[in-house]
Amino acid sequence: MGTVTDRARPARDWRIRLTGDAAVTLEFAPRIDPGINARVVAAAARVTAGRHRGVRDVVPGYHAVTVYFDPLRADAGRVWTALEEAVTTPAVEADASREVVIPVRYGGGEGPDLEEVAAFAGCSAAEVIRRHTATTYRVYMVGYLHGFAYLGIVDPRIAMPRRETPRLVVPAGSVGIAGRQTGVYPTAAPGGWRLIGRTAVRVFDALRHPPGLFGPGDRVRFEPAPPGAPTAGGMT
Amino acid sequence: MIRMVDPGLLTTVQDGGRWGYQHLGVPVAGPMDPVSHRVANLLVGNPPDRATLEVTLVGPAIEFLADTTFAVAGARFDLSLDAQPLPVNAAGRAGRGSLLRFGRRTAGARAYVAVRGGVEVPPRLGSRSTDLASRLGGLGGRPLRAGDRLDVGAAGGAAALDRRPGRWFQPPAGGARVRFLPGPDPQRFEGRALKRFTRSRFTVGPDSNRMGYRLQGPAIGLADAAPVLSAATPPGTIQVPPAGHPILLMADRQTTGGYAVLGAVITADLGVAGQLAPGDWIAFEACEHGDAVAALIKTEQRLMQLAATSNRRLGPAGTSSRRGPGRRGAVAS
Known part of the structure; x- marks a missing residue:
């Protein structure tokens, strides 16, 4: 999954719009779709590689990529053209995404909602873990918190909706499910996702290059952490 | 070096912002009023994106631990330096041990304190800006507290200004x-x-x-x-x-x-x-x-005019940073 293949291109299925005086956005149909997201990631990568003068940030989402520019150094029309070229050029380069494996200690105090998700799914906790680890997920978008990756698509059986009342503090490293999405909290934060486990992996570290473990388009797998694995203590 | 005697309501270190990492979920942060931040830097002869202190609603008290050229721009506060009234939007010099106090606020919400050389904290992902949500940048990613000490960086080549921005530079009141x-x-x-x-x-x-x-x-x-x-x-x-x-x-x-x-x-x-x-x-x-775009260019022209129309330096005391234009001095002021 996740590779960009150049299919016979149908009628234009994207549009470009100004989003303020310092940003231009390319968008496809608003759907969570690996094919659309792959085109978003490819277009973002191409604009980034172009190193256009005055461009400050290239931010891919599920179905759209926004290019931020300094309006005194770059012209909106030029950024527009760069995005147009990025989306109309057939993809030839290899898929640059990486695969990241996250060891997780499921259940117990670190996954306080695992039993609830099992009840929702009508199966055992072990079966929830099996299903959560059986999928290779795609990073659709990084947002909400620094380093927080929206991963999809979760097995529908365990896709429990988020809690009605979010927790005031979710510990760093918590692995949660919210409907068809799963993710790892990079830092302690309020949150409503169903927490099924925790990882000791630091998914974000400002002193590391790159600082975030997850980039748009990357593939992610979870696996049960071996017994005696380090605890999540010490993460911020 | 400067020391926070009283942090005020919310005082944070901000520079031009943490651009280039939004695709990893990292907010930009930076000054809430980028123009006032730049004016403060201009007044003391800094490059435009040196880190300043963003002061919010209730101002701090700051002690200068060395002779320092400084300026406060943006929101209007009654300011004093060692109990003497001090104009806003103007560069001034503080001797070692001087105390800058913020009093009553009369317009605007946020003021920027620039020191010649810039506030020096370790850059994180290319920026010194405090991002409170990510607890990143500034001093430990948090608002400044009483007793915090902040280093001052090396001054650049430009001189501090002996003039003030015109009437266009007015914070809104109410x-x-x-x-x-x-x-x-x-x-x-x-x-x-x-x-x-x-x-x-x-x-x-x-x-x-x-x-x-x-x-x-x-x-x-x-x-x-x-x-x-x-x-x-x-x-x-x-x-x-x-x-x-x-x-x-x-x-x-x-x-x-x-x-x-x-x-x-x-x-x-x-x-x-x-x-x-x-x-x-x-x-x-x-x-x-x-x-x-026209409005942005107009602001830019005003800022450039402010910088260009004064070549005179503030008097000699306090700074010994007259260097070749564009050269970054290695000596901290």
Whole structure:
């Protein structure tokens, strides 16, 4: 999954719009779709590689990529053209995404909602873990918190909706499910996702290059952490 | 070096912002009023994006632990240096042991304290800006506290200014009108929503902060209750959640958001918005892209004029940083 293949291109299925005086956005149909997201990631990568003068940030989402520019150094029309070229050029380069494996200690105090998700799914906790680890997920978008990756698509059986009342503090490293999405909290934060486990992996570290473990388009797998694995203590 | 004697309500280190990492979910942060931040830097002869201290509503007391050239720009406060009244928007010199105090605030919400050489904290992801939500940058990613000591960087080549910005540089008192570019999703709103929005006065809500302003006023009706797929949120974005009460996204906004977007405040007016306090009014005027660019160029010209029309240096005391233009001195001031 996740590779960009150049299919016979149908009628234009994207549009470009100004989003303020310092940003231009390319968008496809608003759907969570690996094919659309792959085109978003490819277009973002191409604009980034172009190193256009005055461009400050290239931010891919599920179905759209926004290019931020300094309006005194770059012209909106030029950024527009760069995005147009990025989306109309057939993809030839290899898929640059990486695969990241996250060891997780499921259940117990670190996954306080695992039993609830099992009840929702009508199966055992072990079966929830099996299903959560059986999928290779795609990073659709990084947002909400620094380093927080929206991963999809979760097995529908365990896709429990988020809690009605979010927790005031979710510990760093918590692995949660919210409907068809799963993710790892990079830092302690309020949150409503169903927490099924925790990882000791630091998914974000400002002193590391790159600082975030997850980039748009990357593939992610979870696996049960071996017994005696380090605890999540010490993460911020 | 400077020392925070009293931190004030919320004082943070800010530079030009942490650009280049939004695709990893890292907010930009940076000054709420970028123009005042730049004026403060200009006044002391700094490059435009050196780190300053952003002061919020209730000002701090700052002790200078060495002779320092400094300036305060932006919101109007009664200022004093060692109990002597001090003008705003002007460079001044403080001797070792001098105390800068902020008194009553008379206009605007945020002032910027620049020191010649810039506030020196370890850069994180290329920026010294404090991002409170990510606890990144500044001093430990947090607001400054009493007793904090901050280093001052090496001065650049430019001289401190002996003049002050003109009348154009006035913080709003009590409220402001800002311009915005409507769109990009007009079909998400009721037919009369834009008219209702531009004809209303909103109040900056009490739960507003550096991430965004919650606007109190008439509800803006959505035509479509379908959830919005999250996407990037440029500065100044006006989001409308289902209940219809707009949120104006500011410096510390999250990098992505999933609400309908009514428009975006133009870059030239973001600083005006940044000078508003909870309880102030705000109104919005639609404009076109050309107006936005023209307004930004006008501000830029004013800033360049301020920098260019004075070649005279402030007197010799305090700084020994007369160097070749553009050369970065290695000696801390």
